Amino acid sequence: MSSDLMAGPSFTVCGAGLAGTLAALYLARQGSRVTLYERNPDMRATSVPRGRSINLALSTRGLHALEAIGLAQVIRPLAIPMRGRMIHSPQGDLTFQPYGRSAEETIFSISRHQLNCALLDAAAGCPNLEIHFSSRCVGLNLSAMTLDIEDAQARVTRQVSAQTVVGADGSFSSIRQALQRAGRYDYSQSFLPHGYKELTIPALPDGSHALAKNYLHIWPRQDFMLIALPNLDGSFTCTLFLAYEGAESFAQLTEDDAIRDFFDRRFPDVTPLMPTLLEDFKRNPTGAMVTIRCFPWQYAGRVVLVGDAAHAVVPFYGQGMNASFEDCFVLDACLRRHNGDTAAAFLDYQRQRKVNTDALAELAYENYLEMRAKVASPWFLLRRRLEYALSGVLGDRFLPLYTMVSFTRIPYAEARARAQRQDRWLDLALTMSALAVCLALLWLLWRRIG
């Protein structure tokens, strides 16, 4: 079933998280009638839930999708620039690794709650957009195009009709489950052996940050790591990424003494800055990290998936939300290009996005290895410097992978393939240089002996 946008089709969006609210805003801007269902109460009137990532790294792709809908001015004041990684060695030494080639190339730390609230405020201001909170989608009938919506307070389920459904209900999407039941559906999920836990470094008594503010701080320790992102209120949100099982793992950190001893030994420079460490560690849940791949992302021009519902990735490239926002931008462009023919638009959107979010899943996994182990290695740092130096000389003909992913909108798959080609050239150049040095040394030796 296709619909003509100008004739006023209606969209039902499930999930008023980051992707769902932005998707709803884009659809409403096209003149469509949009109904947005969210299982939780209105977050603008509730406190921040514990356990979800409290702050996120926002970069070019996400910013671009927000700018394109006129939200940049609202969002920018909420964001703190982070110019690079500040690496903390076990001895407490600091090494700065810039993210970009210039001061303009920075990523931004932003509160998930404040960002989502800003999107909801914008959505609440759209006359053709209706939001229902505490309304969980518990079923979708694809042939009748009806949704079962459960009212969280009254615990009653009602059936609503939907012309076109956007599934933006996160990693364990109920809309995707309906597509799975339709048959011949590709689906895979794989969990990391590591989980994550959020901890806090509060602001100093004068309200300032206890660590240098404009950096993403990392304590890489080979098999695990701690990171910290700044918040506007002077605090930092830290995330410990640690194995569930093993010698140093969440399974071993059940007693106060064990927790304290682990932090004192492994992160001695930051532990004194965390007065509520024990309380936070015991109270905050341990989150799992999953990669989800599925196909197709659409059903007959009637249903489409965006955000984590279509492609959950592990958080190590800081791109899950950015890619989800990019989905919304591309979906909007496809609907315009196909003049509201949702069947053609959804196929086009799926063709453009699937290959790229698959590449992002690989990139995010590769960065999982890089961040906890490689960032501390001198060889890695040398290579990094060489890449940036080459980029300085060759300009856009040689772009470091991080630059392509975080500071351009080059499709993820293209960025990954290009980086692999560049890596091969760099390996060849380094091998040739090493060979030339060896030959020169041999020649000098031969001259001396001769």
Ligand SMILES: Cc1cc2nc3c(=O)[nH]c(=O)nc-3n(C[C@H](O)[C@H](O)[C@H](O)COP(=O)(O)OP(=O)(O)OC[C@H]3O[C@@H](n4cnc5c(N)ncnc54)[C@H](O)[C@@H]3O)c2cc1C
């Ligand atoms: C530890 C961690 C750190 C991260 N850091 C970054 C980062 O730095 N940068 C970045 O770009 N990304 C990051 N991400 C990824 C980012 O959080 C996600 O990609 C992003 O939240 C996806 O948005 P979404 O709207 O698709 O899904 P979600 O944020 O999961 O939102 C889904 C919404 O749907 C609602 N919902 C769920 N089920 C139903 C239902 N049945 N009916 C109605 N509503 C429903 C939920 O309540 C929620 O509001 C991180 C993720 C984690 C776990």
